[in-house]
Amino acid sequence: MTDKTKLAVGQEAIETFGWLRAHRFLLLRRASQAFFLVLFLLGPWFGIWWVKGNLSGSLTFNILPLTDPFIALQGLMAGHWPELTALIGAIIVGAVYALIGGRVYCSWVCPINPVTDGAHWVHDKLGLQKGWQPKRTTRFWVMGMVLVASVATGTIAWEFVNPISMLHRGLIFGMGFAWTFVIAVFLFDVFVSRRGWCGHLCPVGAFYGLLGSKSVVRISAVERAACDDCMDCFAVCPEMQVITPALRGKEGDTPLILSPDCTNCGRCIDVCAMDVFKFTTRFDDTHAPAREQRKRTQPATGASKAA
Amino acid sequence: MSAAKSKPKSMDRRRFLQDAARGATGCAVAGIALSQFISDARALPAQAIRPPGALDENDFLAACIRCGLCVRDCPYDTLKLAELGYDGPATGTPFFTARDVPCEMCEDIPCVVACPTGALDKGLTNIDDADMGLAVLIDQERCLNALGLRCDVCYRVCPVIDEAISLERRHNERSGHHAIFMPVVHSDKCTGCGKCEKSCVLPGEAAIKVLPRRLAMAEAADHYKLGWEENNPLVDDLIDLPDRLPGPGTDNLVAPGGYAPDALPDPNMDGGFTPSFNLPGTGATKP
Numbered sequence: 001m002t003d004k005t006k007l008a009v010g011q012e013a014i015e016t017f018g019w020l021r022a023h024r025f026l027l028l029r030r031a032s033q034a035f036f037l038v039l040f041l042l043g044p045w046f047g048i049w050w051v052k053g054n055l056s057g058s059l060t061f062n063i064l065p066l067t068d069p070f071i072a073l074q075g076l077m078a079g080h081w082p083e084l085t086a087l088i089g090a091i092i093v094g095a096v097y098a099l100i101g102g103r104v105y106c107s108w109v110c111p112i113n114p115v116t117d118g119a120h121w122v123h124d125k126l127g128l129q130k131g132w133q134p135k136r137t138t139r140f141w142v143m144g145m146v147l148v149a150s151v152a153t154g155t156i157a158w159e160f161v162n163p164i165s166m167l168h169r170g171l172i173f174g175m176g177f178a179w180t181f182v183i184a185v186f187l188f189d190v191f192v193s194r195r196g197w198c199g200h201l202c203p204v205g206a207f208y209g210l211l212g213s214k215s216v217v218r219i220s221a222v223e224r225a226a227c228d229d230c231m232d233c234f235a236v237c238p239e240m241q242v243i244t245p246a247l248r249g250k251e252g253d254t255p256l257i258l259s260p261d262c263t264n265c266g267r268c269i270d271v272c273a274m275d276v277f278k279f280t281t282r283f284d285d286t287h288a289p290a291r292e293q294r295k296r297t298q299p300a301t302g303a304s305k306a307a
Numbered sequence: 308m309s310a311a312k313s314k315p316k317s318m319d320r321r322r323f324l325q326d327a328a329r330g331a332t333g334c335a336v337a338g339i340a341l342s343q344f345i346s347d348a349r350a351l352p353a354q355a356i357r358p359p360g361a362l363d364e365n366d367f368l369a370a371c372i373r374c375g376l377c378v379r380d381c382p383y384d385t386l387k388l389a390e391l392g393y394d395g396p397a398t399g400t401p402f403f404t405a406r407d408v409p410c411e412m413c414e415d416i417p418c419v420v421a422c423p424t425g426a427l428d429k430g431l432t433n434i435d436d437a438d439m440g441l442a443v444l445i446d447q448e449r450c451l452n453a454l455g456l457r458c459d460v461c462y463r464v465c466p467v468i469d470e471a472i473s474l475e476r477r478h479n480e481r482s483g484h485h486a487i488f489m490p491v492v493h494s495d496k497c498t499g500c501g502k503c504e505k506s507c508v509l510p511g512e513a514a515i516k517v518l519p520r521r522l523a524m525a526e527a528a529d530h531y532k533l534g535w536e537e538n539n540p541l542v543d544d545l546i547d548l549p550d551r552l553p554g555p556g557t558d559n560l561v562a563p564g565g566y567a568p569d570a571l572p573d574p575n576m577d578g579g580f581t582p583s584f585n586l587p588g589t590g591a592t593k594p
C-alpha cells in the first residue's frame with residue numbers, strides 16, 4: 001500500500017491527464033445511455049419515428065427489428081414460439097452483445113445503470129458500510145428462478161417486476177407508479193447492499209454476462225508492470241473481483257480481463273494514472289510482463305479500500 | 308481460488324452443499340413471491356379490452372413482450388400500454404378502453420401487422436373476424452331505445468350494422484300502442500370494437516358496454532333441445548320420450564290401463580324418471 005492509496009479515487013489521473021481525459025469513458029457511457037434513451041423518445045416527443053418501441057422490442061427505420069433476447073427466452077420458456085420478426089430481433093441483439101461483451105448492455109445501454117451508479121455515489125458520500133453482500137453466483141440463481149417462474153406461470157415472468165423495462169417503458173409510454181420499482185432499486189443500493197442490484201441480483205445482467213462470456217472486446221491490463229498500487233481501479237470498478245487475475249497475474253498469465261462480469265465500462269482506464277488498462281480484443285497476445293511481486297501488497301488489501 | 312484449493316475436500320463439499328441449499332431456498336422463496344405477484348398482477352379488468360387478434364389472455368402473457376409497437380401503429384391512438392397502479396391489465400401490456408377511444412376496425416389491421424411476437428395473431432386478416440369482446444346492452448332501464456324512444460345511435464355507428472346489432476321491434480307495454488326498438492347484439496358478428504359503447508348518448512357510463520366474452524356469454528344449454536332449430540337430429544328422438552305421468556286412466560305404457568306402483572319406469576333407465584310429487588289418492592310414496 002502506498003500513500004497514493006489514500007488519495008481520492010482518480011485524483012492522480014486527473015492531475016496527470018486532466019479532468020476530461022480522466023472521465024472520458026464515464027462521459028462516453030453517459031452519452032451512450034442518453035443516446036439510447038433519446039433515440040426512443042424522438043418519436044413521442046418530436047414525432048421523429050426513427051425508432052419505435054422500447055428496449056424489450058423495437059423497430060428501427062421500419063426495417064430493423066430488435067428484441068431483448070432474455071425476454072424472448074422467457075417467452076419460449078412460457079410456451080410461446082414467437083413470430084420470425086421477434087426471433088430475428090433477439091438473434092441480432094444476442095449476436096451483437098456476444099461479440100462486444102454481454103454486459104456492455106449494463107454499462108452503456110441499461111437505463112438502470114445511472115440509477116445504481118447514482119446510488120453508489122450517495123452510498124459513498126454517506127460513508128455507509130457495504131451491507132448485505134450475497135454470493136457472486138446469486139444473480140445466476142435469480143436468473144434460473146426467473147426462467148422457472150416463466151415455465152410455472154406461463155408468462156414472461158420477469159417483465160412483471162423488471163425495473164429496467166419499468167423505467168425505460170415508463171419514460172417512453174407513461175410511467176404510472178413504475179417509478180416505485182426504480183426508487184426501490186436505488187434505496188436498496190444505498191442502504192441495504194453496496195452495488196447490490198447490478199452487482200448481485202439483476203438476472204438481466206446475469207443473462208447478458210453469460211451471453212458475452214466469450215466476447216471479443218475486452219479490457220487488458222497490458223501495462224500492469226507499471227501499476228503503483230494506488231487501488232483506484234478496484235475502487236471504481238463495479239465488479240472489482242474481475243481485475244485481480246489480470247492485474248495481479250503472474251508472468252505468463254494473460255493481462256486480459258476475461259471474466260464475464262466485467263461490464264466493459266472502461267472506468268479503470270479512466271482512473272489509472274499509469275495508463276495500465278486499455279480496450280483490446282480477446283485475441284490480443286501482446287506480451288505483458290507481470291509486476292515484480294511485492295510482498296506486503298495482496299489484492300485483499302486493495303479490495304478492502306474499494307470495499 | 309488457490310485458498311479454496313488448500314482446504315480439505317470435505318470442507319469444500321460441505322460449503323458447496325450449504326451454498327447450494329441456501330441458494331435454492333432463497334430462489335424458491337423469491338420464485339413463489341414472484342409467481343404470487345404475477346397471479347395478482349395478471350388479472351384483466353373487464354373494461355380493459357385487448358387489441359384485435361390478441362391471443363387468449365393466458366397465451367397473451369407468454370407472448371407479448373410489451374414493446375408497444377401495436378400502440379405506435381394504431382392510427383387512432385386507441386391502444387395504450389398499461390401503466391402500473393392504474394386499473395389496467397398487467398403493466399406494459401396493450402389494451403384500450405372503449406368508452407375513451409374505441410377500435411376503428413382498420414381494414415389493414417396495422418396493430419396486428421406491427422406485432423413482432425404474434426401476441427396479436429397474424430392469422431387475423433379480416434377485421435370483421437376480430438373478437439375483442441362482446442357488446443352487451445347492460446342497462447336496459449336507461450337505454451333510450453329500451454324506454455321506447457328512438458335513439459338508435461349504437462345501432463347506427465356499428466361498423467357491422469344490422470348484423471352485430473339489430474333493432475328488434477317489441478310491443479310497448481307502457482304506452483300500449485307504440486313500439487320499442489330494442490338494440491340486440493349478435494355474438495357471432497360483434498367484434499367488440501366498442502364503437503357502440505363510445506357513442507352511447509347517456510352521460511357517464513354507457514348503457515351498452517363491451518365485455519370480455521368470458522363474462523358476456525353463458526354456455527349454451529345443451530340439455531334443452533331447441534325444437535324450432537332446423538335439422539336438429541335430436542328432435543326426432545325426443546318425440547318418443549314419455550310425456551305423461553303414469554297413473555289410472557292414462558294409457559300407461561308400463562302398466563297399460565292401470566296404475567302399478569312398482570311398475571314405475573326405473574329412474575335410471577333411458578327415459579325413466581321419478582315423479583316429483585304424489586298423485587292424490589294413488590298411495591304412491593315419494594322416494
Ligand code: SF4
Nearest residue numbers: 106110112198202205
Ligand atoms: S445489472 Fe441489470 S440493471 Fe444493472 S446495468 Fe446490468 S442489466 Fe441493467
Ligand code: SF4
Nearest residue numbers: 381410411412413418
Ligand atoms: S384495428 Fe385499427 S383502430 Fe383498432 S386497435 Fe388496431 S390499429 Fe387501432
Ligand code: SF4
Nearest residue numbers: 371372374375377422
Ligand atoms: S406489438 Fe405485440 S408484443 Fe408488442 S406490445 Fe403489442 S401485442 Fe405486445
Ligand code: SF4
Nearest residue numbers: 465497498500501503
Ligand atoms: S362492439 Fe358495438 S359497434 Fe362494435 S361490432 Fe359490436 S355491436 Fe357493433
